Amino acid sequence: MKTFAAQIRVPATYMRGGTSKGVFFHVPDMPPALQQPGPARDAFLLRLIGSPDPYGKHTDGMGGATSSTSKAVLLCKSTQPGHDVDYLFGQVAIDKAFVDWAGNCGNLSAAVGPFAISNGLIDPARVPQNGIATVRIWQANIQKTIISHVQMNHGLVQETGDFELDGVTFPAAEVKLEFLDPAAEEEGAGGALFPTGNLIDELEVPAAGNFKGGRLKATMLTAGIPTIFVEAAAIGFDGTELQEAINGSTANLAKLEAIRTAGALRMGLINAPEEMSRRQHIPKVAFVAPPASYTASSGKSIGVADVDMLVRAMSMGKLHHAMMGTAAVAIGVGACVPGTLVNLAAGGGARSAVRFGHPSGTLVVGAEAVQAGGQWVVKKAVMSRSARVLMEGFVRVPV
DSSP, rough: OOOOOOOOEEEEEEEETTTEEEEEEEEEGGGGGGGSSSHHHHHHHHHHHHHOOOSSOOSSSOSSSTTTSSEEEEEEOOOOOTTTTEEEEEEEEESOOEEEOOOOTTTTTHHHHHHHHHHHOOOOOGOOSSSSEEEEEEEETTTTEEEEEEEEEEEOOOOOOOOOTTOOOBBBOEEEEEEEEOOOOEEETOOOOOOTSSSSEEEEEEBBBOOOOEEEEEEEESSSOOOEEEEEGGEEEEEEEOHHHTTOOHHHHHHHHEEEEEEEEHHHHHSSSGGGGSSSSSEEEEEEEEOOEEEOOTTTTEEEGSSSSSEEETTTTTSSSOOOOHHHHHHHHHSTTSSSSHHTTTTOOOOOOEEEETTTTEEEEEEEEEEEETTEEEEEEEEEEEEEEEEEEEEEEEE
């Protein structure tokens, strides 16, 4: 009878952060071969999540078969001066044997501080028994700093509370996040907030799905994550769409992917369209619209007066059920720079924060953007999320 190797057993924590879930690892607790980047680590994470899965269910893994739930986080004490913890994020593809290390997950960023405190990665002298603990996070994927403000209660991370986040069913304790200097250092962008140098560009988008193609106005920026913003009306939408309206239409998915590809080419993120098969996570594409009333996926009524604008964003080829944290940073920054399509959808003019409507409800994001030497520079973006431990122990993974 043929024999097979036993599963390996690795300490892990399953956590929700914002509107995402992921498997968290303390890097020194992992087998040596998995502590370094490369095929072995990628293969481990793919099998952990249950990918690639042609059934699209992740039945034989820890993933949830959505972009929000097929994620892994690797953490360790920071090697960077002035930081507490190094945070590396892996977005695991669902139907492909591919782990995308190109960007951050803003939602899971909310769980990094709580994990670091609970697992002894922060100097105890800096963690109050009660009050707010400040954790300085080095986001290793994009080489940026995130500051997390975590509530403490009798020496433990406070996870329960009354902070409500649309897209998350139950209330929890608030975690405030500051994303410092969030313009991404992507190749082709050079760290510029607007990689083309323009607040609005015209893209030449080929016909796809039910889209005839042609020239399309777009705002492309790199804050939080490289994102391409277009006007909902220009592509046949009104900004109130829920997931089924987009994800249930192959024509709509093709249209949005064609826009994403055209934007990636203009931003210098790819050299040819065929490279997009390895670019599922970056860039994002989103469509914006002025305020309108709609019923969120939870059944909650959103009125015109409840929001400054509407935004719908794509993640890993599907409309996100709420809003990615990194895309929320891009929205906040775009809204605070007068003259972008995001800002114009919100009514135009100067502002320091925006409340936008997404499929699950609303979200407020603040940003500090200034002009320096004729260029827009974003100092930081601020938003609140929540996080909690769902399970801790060991994962068992065939290798």
